[in-house]
Amino acid sequence: MFRVFLPAPDVPDVTFDGEILKYRPNQTGTWRVGDDVHAMFRINAQGYNSRHSVYMRDRDPTRRRIAVIGDSYVAAFQVPWNRSFAEVLEDRLGADHTEVFRFGVDGSPLAQYVYVLEHEVLAYRPDVVIVVLVHNDFLESFRRVAGRYAKSFMVLDLAGDRIREPAPRPYDGGWADRIRRLAISRYFLYRQQLTASPLVQAIKQRLFGEPGAQRIEANVDMNEVQQAGRQITIATDYLFGRLADMSRSANFRLILVMDAPRTAADNDVGNSGSNALNELAARLARKHRLEFVDLRAVFDRHRRDGYTEFAFATDGHWNERAHRMVGETLAEYIATHPVEAEQPSAGLLESASVTHR
Numbered sequence: 001m002f003r004v005f006l007p008a009p010d011v012p013d014v015t016f017d018g019e020i021l022k023y024r025p026n027q028t029g030t031w032r033v034g035d036d037v038h039a040m041f042r043i044n045a046q047g048y049n050s051r052h053s054v055y056m057r058d059r060d061p062t063r064r065r066i067a068v069i070g071d072s073y074v075a076a077f078q079v080p081w082n083r084s085f086a087e088v089l090e091d092r093l094g095a096d097h098t099e100v101f102r103f104g105v106d107g108s109p110l111a112q113y114v115y116v117l118e119h120e121v122l123a124y125r126p127d128v129v130i131v132v133l134v135h136n137d138f139l140e141s142f143r144r145v146a147g148r149y150a151k152s153f154m155v156l157d158l159a160g161d162r163i164r165e166p167a168p169r170p171y172d173g174g175w176a177d178r179i180r181r182l183a184i185s186r187y188f189l190y191r192q193q194l195t196a197s198p199l200v201q202a203i204k205q206r207l208f209g210e211p212g213a214q215r216i217e218a219n220v221d222m223n224e225v226q227q228a229g230r231q232i233t234i235a236t237d238y239l240f241g242r243l244a245d246m247s248r249s250a251n252f253r254l255i256l257v258m259d260a261p262r263t264a265a266d267n268d269v270g271n272s273g274s275n276a277l278n279e280l281a282a283r284l285a286r287k288h289r290l291e292f293v294d295l296r297a298v299f300d301r302h303r304r305d306g307y308t309e310f311a312f313a314t315d316g317h318w319n320e321r322a323h324r325m326v327g328e329t330l331a332e333y334i335a336t337h338p339v340e341a342e343q344p345s346a347g348l349l350e351s352a353s354v355t356h357r
Contacts, residue, residue: 007032008187011180012043012077014105014149016171020120021105021152022047023075031077032191034314042081049075050102051082051090057124064093066100066334067121069113070132073259074104078317085318088327093334101126107149111141111235114242115154115168126252130330131243133258133281135218135274139225142235148173156235163238193314218261219316222273232277237284244288253339256285257330260296291337298329 010029014021023043032038045054059065068074068086076084090100101124103116113131121129142156152171157164179185188194225232240256247254258281261274278294285292299310302325310322318326 006187008183008185009033009190010041011186011190012041012049013177014171014173015047016152016168017047018120019168020116021149021168021171023049023105033078033193033312034191037078037312037315039078039080041077048102048104049077049081049084051087052099052101055101055124059125060099062097064098064128065124065126066090066093066098066128066130067103067117067124067126068100068130068132069103069116069121071104071108071134071137072106073134073318074102074132075106076102076104076317076323077106078312078315079320079323083320083323085323085327085330088324089330089334092328092331104132105149107147108153109140109155110137110239111156111165112153112168113137114239115165117243117246122246122250125250128253128255128334129247130255130257133256135259135261135277136220138232138236138277138280139220139228141239142231143228148176156238158231158235163234218259218274218277220274220277225273225277233280233284236280237287240284240288240290244290247290253291255291255293255330255333256281257293257326258282258295260294260299293330293333295326295329298325 007030009032012027012029013024015024025043025045025047027043028041030038030040041049042053044050044052048055066089068089074084074086076086084102086100086102090098093100103121105112108116110131110133117129117131140155142158144150144153144155149171151169154165154168157166173180180189243254243256258278260278275296278296282292282294299322302310307321310319310325311317312319
């Protein structure tokens with residue numbers, strides 16, 4: 001039933017390799033959510049969904065190497081493995097002299113991006129590192145949330161008079177992973193998203209009491225964001241500083257890219273709390289002299305051109321159109337703004353808000 005008539009999604013296995021959570025190397029499958037997400041994934045020898053079957057550490061001096069770090073927006077199981085924004089970026093810049101390596105794992109926060117950069121990505125000696133920020137990255141960088149992988153991510157400890165970076169815990173899926181391997185479980189948990197159903201929420205409310213009021217925007221509770229505003233600023237300031245230090249010491253170009261609220265109402269700066277996180281990231285990027293591409297202007301420009309659907313209805317992640325838009329925007333940015341540039345051109349400001357190192 002759940003293999004032929006109601007096909008369940010393939011859920012990639014994970015491994016804890018070299019103190020980093022990633023996907024088990026060399027596996028393929030089809031990711032499905034509802035009836036609108038249906039895409040093949042291909043995990044390479046290093047444990048990441050990518051066009052490149054192997055990430056070679058040796059460098060070809062004639063090819064620029066770009067590393068992209070992020071969460072599910074970089075893993076991008078919602079679109080075919082060769083059509084994420086990373087592959088679009090590689091094609092636009094010229095695959096014969098540019099290679100783009102993806103380092104994306106579902107659920108990772110900003111703190112984990114810093115950890116992955118330091119403990120894995122630097123070994124590949126990239127010329128450019130792109131860190132993709134989404135709105136739940138900030139709170140989850142110091143406040144661990146429930147989730148399949150959460151305990152295996154680096155999350156800052158802000159207690160006391162100094163910030164600590166506790167090492168991630170090894171991953172142990174235990175009995176839950178054995179249940180997830182059943183086709184019937186994968187169908188209801190992932191394709192039908194049973195955990196988000198009204199029935200499940202009602203059971204949780206009955207068992208655990210009335211939950212606090214939530215104001216969800218861009219996949220984050222803005223009430224929690226407002227309550228933890230000072231901690232978010234402290235953590236983000238620290239993590240951006242760490243990124244800037246590594247960029248200078250290892251001599252690579254670092255570009256921060258931040259997602260946008262994608263409905264017309266949410267994209268109105270005066271009408272959305274989630275926009276405050278874009279503003280905070282832009283301000284702290286300027287402080288640390290980091291390049292910053294704000295995708296709000298990109299989505300807004302395409303919205304004015306008549307496009308309104310940038311995410312899947314049942315999933316919320318970027319659809320193929322959005323991936324193409326982001327890849328093209330980054331290719332234009334990198335091609336027209338060399339690292340020594342001091343000010344963005346007027347033309348680029350029409351497609352992206354930027355701050356230069």
